[in-house]
Each structure stands twice: as C-alpha cells, then as structure tokens.
Amino acid sequence: MRALRILLIVVVILGGLFAAADRLAVNFAEDEVADRLRRSEDLAATPDVSIGGFPFLTQLAGGKLDDVEVGIGTYEAAAGDGGTVRIDDLRADLEGVAFSGDFGSATATAATGTATIPYAELLRTVGSEPTQVAPGVTARITGLSDGGDGKIEVEIEATVFGVELPRPVTLLSSVAVRDGRVEVAADSLPRIGDVDLPESRLREVTDFRQAIDRLPGGIALDEVRATRDGVEITVKGSDVRLAG
Template sequence: MDQHPYEYADFTYGAYEPDDTRPPRRNRRPVVVAVGALVALLVTPVAVDRFATARVESNTAGAFQEGMRTPSLPEVHVRGFPMLTQLAAGTLRRVDITAHDIPASDTTGPLPVNRLSVHLAGLRKSDDDKEALARSAEATALLSYRDLSDTLGLQISQGSSPDQIRATVQLAPGADVTVAATVSVLSGNRIAFKNFQVTGGLLPEVGRTALTTVFERPIQLRNIPEGLRLRSVTATESGLSARLSGESVTFRSDDTSRDDSARNGSA
C-alpha cells in the first residue's frame, strides 16, 4: 500500500516556555522615594526661609508705620537669601521701604512727605529694640505741589526748568500774577527758594515785598529718619523730588527723634 501523501513528522509537544530575553524590570519605587525625599529636603528650608522673610517684612512695616505715623503700612522688601543666616547675624543686608503720606511734625514750617522710598544697607536693631540702625541709606522723597502750596500760602506748580517752581498769585478776579523761583538745598535739610521774579502780570510793590518775605523763609524737612541728609531737589510734574542719603541712619518710634534730627542737621 502506498504511503499517504500527507505525513506528519513524529515529534513530542513539550511545555510552552516563552522566549523573553528582556532584562527584568527594576523596582522604581525606591528611586521615586529618594527623589521625593531630596526635593523635600530642598523645599523645606526654602519655605521656612520665605516664612521668616515675610515675618521680618511685616514687623518692619509695622515698626516704620508706628515711628513715622503713616496712615497705612509701608511696602517693605527684604533682599538677600538665606534670610535665616541674616537673622542669625543680627543684620539685614538690604531693605527697601516705600511709605506714603508721612505727616509733618508739629513745628514751624511743616511739609508732609507724599511718598518716601528708602534703600537701606546693613539694617540692625539696637540692643533695647527701640531703634533700627542702618549702616547707610539712600532715599527719595516726593513733596507734592498741593502740600507745598498749603505751606507757602501760594499756588505752586512746576516751573520751566528742573530747578524752578512757578507760583500764581490772584490779586483780583481775572488779574493773576505768575512768578518763578529757583529751588535749592541748604544745610539742615532745608529747601530754599531764591531769585524769584515776575513772569506774567503786574505785581504791585506791596505784593513784591510780601512774596519776597515768603520766599526768603526756607522750608525745613523734619519728618525724615535721623541721619539722612538732603542732597538735591528737583521740580518734577508731580512735585519736588528730594534726594537724600547718609550713614548711620536711625529709625526711632518716638516723634522727638525727628525734631532732634533737624536740630542736629542745622547745627
């Protein structure tokens, strides 16, 4: 008998074993845990440092508001990282403060400060916590024309040059006289008005005498931290911009410190 055309080879089926040549998967959980722990170690000090910075800024703002009698808390930014190192050393490397509407002291010739921006270097507290001392400071004070007008009793505005103001005097309805005066700095943190001249209208002699008396009296700044010295004053669109700087600048909570500062400056 002929062999069947379809024959099957004789072989034995064994147990199926998949041919997986890939390397075994590693357990990634320890790696994730390690990375998470490292991130936590890095983030936690940063969070603590930011919290400390916020506390320092808040306390500084409160102390400045109390000492300068501002109606609202000033803006305070403490620079430098880490904060905890600065606190441990007892000195803040740099502090920026911006305060608004600093009232004038109750003395002759008061002039409030509309805005005061102070950049302090090396700020530390005194041993009795009643003062804050800065190694050096630079500041810019804005004196609004409205406050300047109230102080001088004239309508003051910006002049034709950075060192000049303009005053308007109403002698009668429709009869205004405009005069100009040069602003300059005197010792003792005083602002002087010199070389006044009529720039429009007719000014009677009696009026000229009265204006001369007004402009001959300098205005003294008594409501700034002790140690700041007036360096220059410029007439801007918003008001007089006064630049101040100094070393060993002191912030105190009592009002008499500002009067003492003015007296020391004029000595």
C-alpha cells in the same frame, strides 16, 4: 543610578522645604519690622517693608540684613515753625541693618530715598499773606505748579492802589537745598502793573524757604527737584534707626 536619583530627589525636597521656611521667616520679619517702625515713628498706617537677599535665615543668624526697603505712603514732617508739612510716597533703601533678636531695635549703616511734597501742600505751608511791596502795591503767592525743565511756576496775585490786577502774574523759579531747607527763588522778577518795584521787597514775596525736619529714623534732606506732581526730595542718612 537608582540611589543617585533618590539622593537628588531628597536634595530637591529638602531645598524646597528650606526655601519655604526661608520665605515664611522673612515674611514674619517684614511684618515685625513694619510694626516696630509704625510704633516708633507714630505712623497713621503700617509701612511697607521688604527684606532683600537670599537666604534670609543666614542673615538672621548673623544679626544683620543686607538690604531693607521701606515705603511710607504719607508722613508728617516738621515744618520748622511748629507746624507740619506732608510728604507723600517716601521710599527708602537701607543697607546693613543690624537688629536685636526680637527686632526690638534695628539700625541701618546707610540709607537713601525719595519722597514728594505736593505743590498744594507746599503752598499751604508757605501761607503767603498780602505783602506791601511798594506804596499802594501788595502781592501774594496764590499758586505753585510744574514749570517744566525742573522749574516751579509761581502764580502771584497783586493789587495796585486797591485794584486787583485782572490776571495773576506768573514767573519761573528754581528749587534747591540750602542749609537743610527747600529754597525756592525766582529766576527773574516780573513787573506788576506799571510800577517799578524794589527787588528786595518783591523777593520777600516770590522767594521762600521751607524746612523739612524730623524725618523717619534721622534721615535728612539732601537734594530737591521740581516734577509734574510736586517737589521731589532726595534723603540720605547714616546710622538710621528703624526701631528701638
């Protein structure tokens, strides 16, 4: 019995040492992957990286990580017109990450994630200028906000024969992904003053598309929905590059 107790104590100690070594190794790997990702994507700050699965050392020996979670606080995506659009709180879950021994290269077989485009940022990229929608009538978008039930509330300022309307006109719009872009389209069109406006001209103001390109590792826009803080985008990709 005494020998058995000693054996159990040795097993527990060795198990503890292995677990401690495993955690040290995974912490080192997380820091390395985060630094490589920061440099490869030219990020302003080092991203958060969390490597899942236990034990890590057996994954390390096999050259593939089961699950890696990446968090990027802010990221400047391409807006499609030579400008950029800021997305916040990008969170991605990557599966089957194959890597080189020094983490110089790392590629995931699949990735899914979410991020948010604040309404103020989306409005900035739209850059709405006063547009003539009928003789003597101009309109432009001046505000975007949460309209509830997955809708965006769009605020429009208008002038009729040089006189600005006393209150902005508001309408509810739906948001969707079309041809890889965020598309915002009015559910129904408002009246501006007492003027009958051609629908096609008014939609030149109310409806717009925004590209979200050059996302990290080659992930791409998949779905969108309106939330309280902005437009939440869902992204996905395959053969996603973290580094190298």
